[in-house]
Amino acid sequence: MSPVRRALATTSIALLLLAVFAGAADAQRRGTRGRRRPPTAEPAEPAADPSDATGVPDSPFDDEPPARPASQPARQPAPASPGTARRRRPRQPRAPPPAPAEAPPAEADAGPPPPDVAPIREEYVALMDDLVQARSRVSALGAELFRTQITIDVQDRTGDDATLARLVIYLDGAPVFRSDGPAEGLGSGRQVFSGSLAPGPHVLRLEVEQRARRDEAYRYTLQEDFRFQVARERLSEVTLVLEDGSDMASSYPSGGEGRYEVRTRMRVATRALPAR
Numbered sequence: 001m002s003p004v005r006r007a008l009a010t011t012s013i014a015l016l017l018l019a020v021f022a023g024a025a026d027a028q029r030r031g032t033r034g035r036r037r038p039p040t041a042e043p044a045e046p047a048a049d050p051s052d053a054t055g056v057p058d059s060p061f062d063d064e065p066p067a068r069p070a071s072q073p074a075r076q077p078a079p080a081s082p083g084t085a086r087r088r089r090p091r092q093p094r095a096p097p098p099a100p101a102e103a104p105p106a107e108a109d110a111g112p113p114p115p116d117v118a119p120i121r122e123e124y125v126a127l128m129d130d131l132v133q134a135r136s137r138v139s140a141l142g143a144e145l146f147r148t149q150i151t152i153d154v155q156d157r158t159g160d161d162a163t164l165a166r167l168v169i170y171l172d173g174a175p176v177f178r179s180d181g182p183a184e185g186l187g188s189g190r191q192v193f194s195g196s197l198a199p200g201p202h203v204l205r206l207e208v209e210q211r212a213r214r215d216e217a218y219r220y221t222l223q224e225d226f227r228f229q230v231a232r233e234r235l236s237e238v239t240l241v242l243e244d245g246s247d248m249a250s251s252y253p254s255g256g257e258g259r260y261e262v263r264t265r266m267r268v269a270t271r272a273l274p275a276r
Helices: 003-036 118-145 248-255
Strands: 149-157 162-171 174-179 190-196 200-212 219-230 234-244 262-272
Touching: 149 162, 149 174, 162 190, 162 234, 174 190, 200 234, 200 248, 200 262, 219 234, 219 262
Parallel strands: 149 234
Antiparallel strands: 149 190, 162 174, 162 200, 200 219, 234 262
C-alpha cells in the first residue's frame, strides 16, 4: 500500500473512533440530567361538588364516572401534565367473605351408661339367703329354748262385692305371708303361719288392698300395726278378720254418693302347748 493511502485509512479510523466516543459521552450526559431532574408533583384532584350527588352508587371502577342526570352537564377532567399522568388500575370488586364451614351434626347425647347392678343383685340374693337361714335357726332355737309357739289365721269376710288384690303379713318386720291376688281358703279361715317365737312383746303388720268387683277403679289400701304379748311356754293363736261393707262402686256412679266401710279385726288367744 502506498503511503498516501495508508495515511487516509489511518485518518478515517481515527475520525470514526472520535465520533463513537463523542456519541457515548453525549448519551451519558443526557442520562445523568434525566436522573437528577426532580419529579413533577401530581396535581391534586378537585374536591367533589356536593351538588353533584345524585344518589347513584359509585361504579366499581375508578375510571368510569358515575351516571349524572341529563340536566347537569358532565365536568371535563383537568388536563394532566405530560409525562406525569399515571394510569390507575381498576378497582376490583370485593369478593364475598367465605361462608363458615358447617359443623358436622352432633350425635344425640345418650347420657351416661346405666350402672352395672349385677354385683348388687348378687349381694342382695346372698343376703336374702343368709336371712332365711338365720330365721330358720332362730325358729329352731326358739322351739328348743322357749317352747313358745304362735299361729296366724286369716278370715276374709269382705263378701262377693270385693276381691283381694294384695295381702302381706309381717311379724316383727319379717314377712311371714304374701299373696298377690285372691288366696285360696281365706273365705272360711286359713292358717297362713305357724312357728316358734320368743316370749315378750311383738308387732304384727297387715297390708291389704281390696278392689270392687263391679269396677276395679274403686279400691282401697290399708296398712295397720298390731302389738301383742306372747306368753312363755304357751301357744298364741292370732286371728285376722277382714270385713268390708262399702257400696262406693254400686252407689256412687248411679246416685253420686257412696262410702267406704272397711274394718279389720285381730284376736289373740293363749292356749296350752300341745303334748309332744
